[in-house]
Amino acid sequence: MYAFSRAVNSMHSEDIKQLMKQASGKNLISFAGGMPNNDLFPVKQIDEIYNSLPEDLKKLCFQYGPTSGYPPLIKSLKSYLKEKGLPVDENKILITTGSIQAISIVTREFVNEGDIILTENPSFVGALSVFETAGAKIHSIPIDKDGIDIKALKSKIETLDRKPKFLYVTPNYHNPAGIMYTPERKKELLEVLSGTGIILLEDDAYSDLYFNEDEKHLTKPMKSFGVKEVEIIYTGSFSKILGPGFRLGFMLSSEEIFEKAETVKQAMDACTSNFMQILGNEFLAQHKLKPYLEYLRSEYSERKNLLQKHLQAYMPKEITWNEPKGGFYIWLKLPPHIKSTDIFKETVTKGVVFVTGRTFDPASKKDDRLRLSFSNMPKEQIEKGVIILSETIKRAIENSKITLS
Amino acid sequence: MYAFSRAVNSMHSEDIKQLMKQASGKNLISFAGGMPNNDLFPVKQIDEIYNSLPEDLKKLCFQYGPTSGYPPLIKSLKSYLKEKGLPVDENKILITTGSIQAISIVTREFVNEGDIILTENPSFVGALSVFETAGAKIHSIPIDKDGIDIKALKSKIETLDRKPKFLYVTPNYHNPAGIMYTPERKKELLEVLSGTGIILLEDDAYSDLYFNEDEKHLTKPMKSFGVKEVEIIYTGSFSKILGPGFRLGFMLSSEEIFEKAETVKQAMDACTSNFMQILGNEFLAQHKLKPYLEYLRSEYSERKNLLQKHLQAYMPKEITWNEPKGGFYIWLKLPPHIKSTDIFKETVTKGVVFVTGRTFDPASKKDDRLRLSFSNMPKEQIEKGVIILSETIKRAIENSKITLS
Secondary structure, three states: OOOOHHHHHHOOOHHHHHHHHHHOOOOOEEOOOOOOOHHHOOHHHHHHHHHOOOHHHHHHHOOOOOOOOOHHHHHHHHHHHHHOOOOOOOOEEEEEOOHHHHHHHHHHHHOOOOOEEEEEEOOOHHHHHHHHHOOOEEEEEEEEOOEEOHHHHHHHHHHOOOOOOEEEEOOOOOOOOOOOOOHHHHHHHHHHHOOOOOEEEEEOOOOOOEOOHHHHHHHOOHHHOOOOOOOEEEEEEOOOOOOHHHOOEEEEEOHHHHHHHHHHHHHHHOOOOHHHHHHHHHHHHOOOHHHHHHHHHHHHHHHHHHHHHHHHHHOOOOOEOOOOOEOOEEEEEOOOOOOHHHHHHHHHHOOEEOEEHHHHOOOOOOOOEEEEEOOOOOHHHHHHHHHHHHHHHHHHHHHHHHHHO | OOOOHHHHHHOOOHHHHHHHHHHOOOOOEEOOOOOOOHHHOOHHHHHHHHHOOOHHHHHHHOOOOOOOOOHHHHHHHHHHHHHOOOOOOOOEEEEEOOHHHHHHHHHHHHOOOOOEEEEEEOOOHHHHHHHHHOOOEEEEEEEEOOEEOHHHHHHHHHHOOOOOOEEEEOOOOOOOOOOOOOHHHHHHHHHHHOOOOOEEEEEOOOOOOEOOHHHHHHHOOHHHOOOOOOOEEEEEEOOOOOOHHHOOEEEEEOHHHHHHHHHHHHHHHOOOOHHHHHHHHHHHHOOOHHHHHHHHHHHHHHHHHHHHHHHHHHOOOOOEOOOOOEOOEEEEEOOOOOOHHHHHHHHHHOOEEOEEHHHHOOOOOOOOEEEEEOOOOOHHHHHHHHHHHHHHHHHHHHHHHHHHO
16 A cells, blocks of 8 residues: 555566555554654654744745755755765755655656666665666666675676666665675775766665664765765655655755756656655754654664564574664575565465565566565564464475475 | 746746846845745644644654555545546546646656647646656647637647647646636537547646636536547646645546556655645645635735736736736737847846746747736735836837837
């Protein structure tokens, strides 16, 4: 039912659509949705902000705004991005209607039907849906626990007969893989792209959601590395730090890319809601973000710990995963002969859902993984969900042994 | 500075861009902006709605929603559109991020680069900007005081070597022309399109803003006429009945067109803000729209009357216009040898701005008109603005006589 079920649907066959329909019923234990938890939204803070807006500002909420964004929000974002080390003064910020619109704008700006886009495999399904709708040819590069496979990336670029328009990556607390690029891997990635003319589209929706203050430095965006030989477009979102319902995102790019992006955005929706931008800006400008993020980190970290604990307790030894250090996701690896989609078909009848591995493969094939999201999960349901899931997987492993023997 | 200045800019030369920059200063008397008046927004009503939302609904404001729209809003819109006689049960509603997004989606769905789109001349600049960004070839058909020129439309369709993808029209309280299609003209238009396979894109942002209850029946949409031989996509907006800052629009179309439109929207911004949809829905569901529209109509009607009165008092007899019966605009006609852009260059230095005629011509040429918007105008400024404008025009007429003689 939610935003990306459509993308999931469009990439899958009738059986999954049916299962999705079943899964939209009541009383489900859902590890599926990649959205924040309803009970964690800063409702009280936004109430306070809204009710103390001066009359003039409140009226402005109802009005059109500039296509590039509400100027005070752009100013607040500058400070926010500067703290991440990003070169805000030499670049321009465009406010977008969610970061998916930023990805859509960049695609519209650079990609014609049949053009090549490079992605990670697995990759964010929302972005894949944008690229597919644009008629792009997606070539995907595997990732490991430290980031994109550099050798595979290099060899892909060398063997392609045309230059890809851009490489799309989500290096921090990857969706769905839950991994974090190491600083070395980020550097190597930039080295491979240097001089190729391939743009890097660096999507960074989760970097504020680290679980351990010591690891904050690992979230440093590649756009802050000062590498002049790679054109980097950096995108971000308020969806994980305020709420997806605001539909607020942004992109930071060179002035040249910004100028055309502004025209493309103009033709998409004229401007992003002033109402949402004004509330979002006050949230930043009144310094409500930092304490709220501290609260969010501890809440999500607690959920991750619970899921990690129960997975360790109940999962058969054949199942492996990396414990995430931030973000929303655990990315379970199944034995090669077990398919995520088959597991799903079983668990959904028992009231447990997740997102199947092949959803995140641009070719909709690789199906030996499953994504568990702990973000939108009542804590007390985690154990029961894991028990049902692990029993189903155990049975599948048993059955496959019988079949194989 | 506002949303469509970009579109205006992109269609015009450096000199107009400069003038626009000058015009964004303070203390201007502006007949330019096609936006509602800040002082007329339903701020108090939205305050009440927001502060009485149940906790669960408030949390939902922050969350993702379905790509097609927030289901209770779709339900409320059904009632609203049913009252206009629209066939809501045989069609599907897609909520969009402003009606400009609906136009953008339809364009994306049907138009490839080089494809032909038919428009009125003059036409809404925001739509023209969408069509141009898509690389469409725009062929425009003149309109008169009763609607599109039927003979010209017919002959255009006959002489084109390819079938246009759609015809885009704004039949009710036209922007910029301020006119209203007669029921006969609407019928003739449908007859011409019947059997051609050309889709009709009927954009209806202003139909609730009639000045006289007796004329309400004239706003009847063509999609309500029951003509099966023409595929009609109907678009509408909350921008004029609630506020552009909400970025809420919608399209009503056949299920087939809806399905693809939903996928296109998914790739544009995933979903429209739940926050804005929930507030918008409560505004409709709590029956706050009708009394608010009554208030709006009387306010805009009063402004129109003032502008009409002062134009009659001060304009030289060579200047003609049709008194609008609703909407936001008066469309002045200059003598053929006087250019709207030249008048603008004069008045802007005296602190009065409007939008030049050629802005609304897809070919950016026809410049014998100027658009005066009375919607966003403090009432007490109207007379002074008209005096400055009419004196400038008088002088231009005098000068042209001297030059001609």
